[in-house]
Amino acid sequence: MSLNIVYGAIFIFSAIKWGDWKNWHNYYPTFLFLMVGDLVYQFLFFKHSMWEYVPFGNDKSWATHTHVALLIMLIKYPVTVCIFLGHMSKELWKKIINILFWTMVYTINEFVDLKIGAMVHKNGWNLGWSAFFSFVMFSVLAVHYKKPALAWILSAIYATFLWNVFDVPQSILK
Numbered sequence: 407m408s409l410n411i412v413y414g415a416i417f418i419f420s421a422i423k424w425g426d427w428k429n430w431h432n433y434y435p436t437f438l439f440l441m442v443g444d445l446v447y448q449f450l451f452f453k454h455s456m457w458e459y460v461p462f463g464n465d466k467s468w469a470t471h472t473h474v475a476l477l478i479m480l481i482k483y484p485v486t487v488c489i490f491l492g493h494m495s496k497e498l499w500k501k502i503i504n505i506l507f508w509t510m511v512y513t514i515n516e517f518v519d520l521k522i523g524a525m526v527h528k529n530g531w532n533l534g535w536s537a538f539f540s541f542v543m544f545s546v547l548a549v550h551y552k553k554p555a556l557a558w559i560l561s562a563i564y565a566t567f568l569w570n571v572f573d574v575p576q577s578i579l580k
Contacts, residue, residue: 408464409524410474413515414481421485426492430484436550437487440543441479443561448475454578456531462524490544491551505544512540530572539568 421427459474490508495501516536519525527533542564550557 409462409522410465410469410477414477417482417485420489424493425485425488427488429492430488433484433487433491433551435554436491436547437484439550439554439557440483440487440547443543444475444479444483448472451574451578454529454574456529456572457525457527457536459519459525460523462522487547490547494548494551501548505541505548508544509537509540512543513537529574 426433459471461469461474465474486508490504494504513533513536516525517533520527520533527536546557546560546564549560
């Protein structure tokens with residue numbers, strides 16, 4: 407069985423069960439923000455990636471890292487945003503719980519992918535960095551929904567921080 411079909415089915419089921427699709431148009435800019443962020447990462451880090459998706463099982467016959475990344479952007483991200491923002495409370499402690507819950511979901515998903523060989527880390531990246539990244543990502547997504555300009559600024563600061571922490575060489579840029 408295709409791992410990506412299984413993941414896709416899980417996320418589509420989750421979308422049907424918990425997604426706030428009646429308000430999808432309110433979440434659309436935040437979905438695009440998330441997708442653009444990933445596309446920028448995929449473009450800039452083409453020659454120096456921090457992680458790579460590895461086709462697994464039946465996916466080996468058709469998939470590459472790029473296929474998997476695009477499927478994630480087109481299925482996982484919209485579903486995640488519609489559930490995440492659709493259940494965002496106005497109370498700060500409930501917002502934090504929501505951010506921590508989704509950080510845990512993404513971290514567990516990545517842990518499984520690493521254990522079965524569907525993903526590898528590179529250039530010093532590890533599951534701890536992924537968990538931290540997910541926490542920051544969901545925090546910034548919550549900010550983006552209400553204050554998009556601030557979210558872009560925070561993202562640029564965080565990207566610069568990661569670029570420097572991982573000592574990414576300027577030579578990877580065209």
